[in-house]
Amino acid sequence: MENILSFIGDNMDMIYFLILAVLLGVEVISKVPAILHTPLMSGANAIHGVVIVGAIIVMLQASPDDYVAQAIGFTAVVMGTLNVVGGFVVTDRMLEMFKKKPTIKK
Amino acid sequence: MENILSFIGDNMDMIYFLILAVLLGVEVISKVPAILHTPLMSGANAIHGVVIVGAIIVMLQASPDDYVAQAIGFTAVVMGTLNVVGGFVVTDRMLEMFKKKPTIKK
C-alpha cells in the first residue's frame, strides 16, 4: 500500500498527463459520422506508428558489436516505418474519395 | 533565445499539462445548448474558486507574528470561500429549474 502510494506520488505528472490525454482522445472523436469510421481507424493506426521513434532510439543505443540487438532493432525500424508510411498513405487514399463532394452532411 | 529554450525544456511536463488541459476544456463544452450558457458560466465560476486552496496554503505558511500577511490571507480565504460556496449554490439554484422537465431537446 505504502509502496503503491509513493509510486503514485512520484509519478503524479505522468498520471495527470495520462488522464488528460485519455479524456482528450475520447472527447476529440466522440462525434464522428459512420462513414468516417474506417478512415479514422486507419489514421489512428498511422499515428501509433510513432512507436518507430522508440525503434530508432533502440538502434541509436545499440552497441555496434551487439549483432542480435542490431538485427532486432533493424526489424523494428522496418516494421515501424511500414506502420507509419503505409498507414498515412492508405488513409490518404481512403480520404481521396471525399474530395469530389464539396460538403458532406452528417 | 538559449534562455527561453532551456526554460521550455525544463518545464516540458508543465507545458504538456497546460496544452492538454486547455484542449480538454475546449472540447468538453464545445457543444452546449444556449439555454445552459448561464448555468455553465456559473458552474465554471465556482470551479475557479479552487483558488481558495492557494489562500489556505498562504495562511498555513504565514508566520504567526506577521499580522499583515494574516490579515490579507484571512481576507483571501473569506473571498475564496465566497467564490466557492456562492458559486456552487447559485449554480444549483439555476439548475433546479431543469429538474421538472424529464427530457430536454437540444
Add this chain to the structure above:
Amino acid sequence: MSLNILEISYLIASLTFVIGLKMLSHPDTARKGNLIAGLGMLVAIFATIFLFQDYDSSKIANYGLIVLGLLVGTIIGNIMAKKVKMTSMPQMVSFFNGMGGACAALIAIIEFRHHDPSLRLSSFDGAMFIMLLGLTIGSVSFSGSLIAFGKLEGKIKDRVLPFNQAFNMAMLLAIVILMVVLMMNNQMNNPLFYLLLVLALVYGVMFVMPIGGADMPVVISLLNSFTGVAAAFGGFLYGNKAMLTGGILVGSAGTILTILMCKAMNRSLTNVLLGAFGGTKAGGSGKEVGDQSVAEISINDAAVLLSYSHSVVIVPGYGLAVAQAQHICHELDQLLEEKGVEVSYAIHPVAGRMPGHMNVLLAEADVPYEKMKEMDEINPKLSNTDVVIVIGANDVVNPAAKNDTSSPIYGMPILEVDAAKNVIILKRGMSTGYAGIENELFFYPKTKMLFGDAKDSLQKLVSEVKEV
C-alpha cells in the same frame, strides 16, 4: 505518505472538475455535474488543511483563522446565493467571480512580500513573473466584475468616456511596461509592484465601463475565464495541480463559452467589447418611423380575439422582465386555458439579457415546463396558431434577420411569428430593442400594437378577458 494522499486528493478534485464541466454542458446531467465538482472542491479544501506540509514542515499554523475565514465565507456566500432573486443571478455570478479574482491577487501580494529574487535558480525569475501575471489578471477580474455587478444592478450607468478606447490601450501598454520593468529591476519588495496593482484595478474598471449593460453576461463570462487563468497562476506558484487543472479548464472553457454566447446573439467578441451597438440603448420613449404607420388594437378587441382563438402562443422578451409581468402573464394564460384556448410559450434562446432568462422568469411564476417550447419546436407550429402575443420582445421576432442582408442581426434564427394568423405586440412605444434596429414586423398588416407597460397592459387584458 500524507503528501502522497494530498496529491491524490488533488487528482480526484481535478477529475471532478473535468467531469463536472462535462456534465454541466448537458441539460440532463448538469445539476449532478455541479454537485460532483462541488464535492471535489471539498476534498481539495480539506486535504489542503489537514495534509499540506511545508518543505521544513514546521511553521504551519493559523488553523483558527483559516477555519474562521472558511466559516464566514460559507455563511455569507450561502445567504447571498440563497436570497438572490432568480433574475439577478448574473450579477451574483459576477460578484462571486470578482471574489475569486481578488483572492488570486491577494495570494500574489502575500507571496511577493516574501519573495527574495536573489534566491532564484536561473536568470529568469519564473516565480516573480507568475506573481505579476496573477496579480494583474486577478485584479482586472476583481474590479471589472464589480463594475459589471453594479451595471446589472442598475447602480452604474453605461458611460463612454472621450477617447475611452485609446485610453484603455495606453493603460494596457503601461501595465505591460511596468511588468517588464519589474522583471528587469527585480529586487525584494519593489514598491512598483503596488503601482501595478493600482493600474490593474483601474484598467478593470475602464475595460468594463463603456460596454453596454445588456452585454454584461458576455463580459462576465470573459472575466470568469480571466479568474480561471489567475487561479492557474496560483497553481503554478505552488505547483498545485488542483488549482492548475481547475484554473486552466475554466480559462479555456470560459473563453469558448464567451465565444458561444456571442455567436448565439450573432455577434463577434470584438463587436461586444468595442460596443458597436451595445452602448447605445434608447430609453422607453418611442421614436416614430418615417412614413409607415402602425395599427393599434384596443384592450377590448384584444381580449375578444384571444378568448375566441383556438391556439395562442406567447413570446416573452426582455420587456417582460423589465415590467416584472411574469405573474400576470401566467394568470392570463391560465384564464385562457380555462376558456379552452391552448396556450404555449415560445422561448427564443437569446430572448432577454442572459441565456435562459425567460425560462428562469417564467419558472418563477410557476409556468409549467411543458408549456415552454424551444424555437426549433415551435416555429413549424406557428402557421397553425391563431394569435401570437409578443410581450416586450423585439429583436427575437425581427424579420430583418431573415430578409435584410444588411441588418446587423442578419442570420440570427428568429421566432417566425408572422406565420401566425394574428400578432399582438405589447410594448411601451416604438423604441428599438437591444440591437437598436427598427422592426418591420410592427408595420405588417396582421400585426396590431398594444402600447403600454407590459404589466399594465396584461392586467387590463386579464380583467377584460374575465368579462368576455
Add this chain to the structure above:
Amino acid sequence: MSLNILEISYLIASLTFVIGLKMLSHPDTARKGNLIAGLGMLVAIFATIFLFQDYDSSKIANYGLIVLGLLVGTIIGNIMAKKVKMTSMPQMVSFFNGMGGACAALIAIIEFRHHDPSLRLSSFDGAMFIMLLGLTIGSVSFSGSLIAFGKLEGKIKDRVLPFNQAFNMAMLLAIVILMVVLMMNNQMNNPLFYLLLVLALVYGVMFVMPIGGADMPVVISLLNSFTGVAAAFGGFLYGNKAMLTGGILVGSAGTILTILMCKAMNRSLTNVLLGAFGGTKAGGSGKEVGDQSVAEISINDAAVLLSYSHSVVIVPGYGLAVAQAQHICHELDQLLEEKGVEVSYAIHPVAGRMPGHMNVLLAEADVPYEKMKEMDEINPKLSNTDVVIVIGANDVVNPAAKNDTSSPIYGMPILEVDAAKNVIILKRGMSTGYAGIENELFFYPKTKMLFGDAKDSLQKLVSEVKEV
C-alpha cells in the same frame, strides 16, 4: 540545447496528433488532418535521428542501419499502400497495425536484454513492468492483426474450437500469472520472458480466430487501440512524450471508435467478441422459408419496368462487393439515365462489411459522388420512387428493424425501401445476411426477386435494357 529542440519537436508532433485526430473526425477536414499528423510524424522521426542524445552521449551509432531500415520500410509501405485495392483496405490497415504491434514488442525485447533489475531505484521495478506490458500487448496486437488480415483476405476460415472461450480465459490467466512471476522473480535475462512472448502471440491468434470474418473491422479497430497502448508503454520506457501522446490518444480514441462502430451496427462489443451471431454465417445456398412464398421477376420484365420508370434508387449491399458488380452496376445506371430515368444510390451507413464500404466500391467504378445519397437524405424521397433495386443487400433493408421488437437488429435505422412503388431484389438465393435473420421484405407483395449472382443478373439486365 539540442535536447531542448528535440523536446520541442516532440511537443509539435504531439500537437499534430491531437489536431490531426480531431480533423480526421470531420469529413471536410479529414484529409488535411491526416496530412498534418503525417508531417508531425516526420518531425518526430527526424528530430530523433539528429538530436537524440544518450545520457553519456557517446555510444550513439548505427546511422546506416537506421536509414536503411527507414528506406526499406518506406518503399515497401508505399508500394503496398498504393497498390492495394480500395476494397481490401481494411486488411491493409490490419497488416500495418500488426507491424506497429511487432515494433513495440521488439523494443521491449531489446530493452529487456539490457535491463539490469539490480540497478532499480525503488522496490517496484517500474521499467520491467512496462516492458512486460509492452511485450504482451504488442505481441497480441501483432498476431491478432495478422489473423484478421488473413480472414479478410479469405485465407483463414472462421473456426470456433471446442471450449474456445474457456481456453482463452485460461491463457489470459496464464499470461497474468507469468507477469507476476517475472515481477517477483526479477533477475536479468530471465528466460520466462520469452515464454511470455510466445503465450502472448498464441493468445492473439486464439482471440481473433473464433470471431466471424465480417466482424473483423471492429476487431481491427480494437487491436488498433491495443497497439496504441503498446506504443504508449514504449513512451513510458524512454520518457518520450511524442510516443506517449500518440499512443495514449490512439488507445483511447481507438477504444471509443470501436464502441461507435459496434453501435452503428446496433451491437455491443462483448456481443462481437464472443461472436453471438458473427461466427455463424451461412453460405450462398438458399434455404426456403416455411409456408410463405416469394414472387420472382424475369430479366425481361425487370428491364421494361426500369426503362419506363421516372426514378430508380439502387441500394447496394455486401453482395455487390462479393460479386464485384460495381462496374456493371454503374453501366446500368448510365444506360437508364440516357433513357431519362433519374437514378441515385442509397447508401446505408453500415452496408457492406466496413463503414464507407459502398462509397469506396462505387467510387472505384466512377459513380459520381452526387449520386450517392445518405440514408437520412434518401429515406423521405423513397415514397416518390418508382423502383428500388436492392443489389446484394439484406439487413440494411430489413423491416424487422422497425417492426419486430424481438429481432436482434431491432432499433437499427434502415433504408425504408418498402415505401417505393416497386422493389426488385437481386440475390443468389434465400439465404440470410450478416445478422443471420429472415427478411420479411422478400415476401411483401410489391417485392420481386431476381435470383442469381449480382454480376450475372446485372449483365443480363444491361443487355435487355439496351434492347427495350
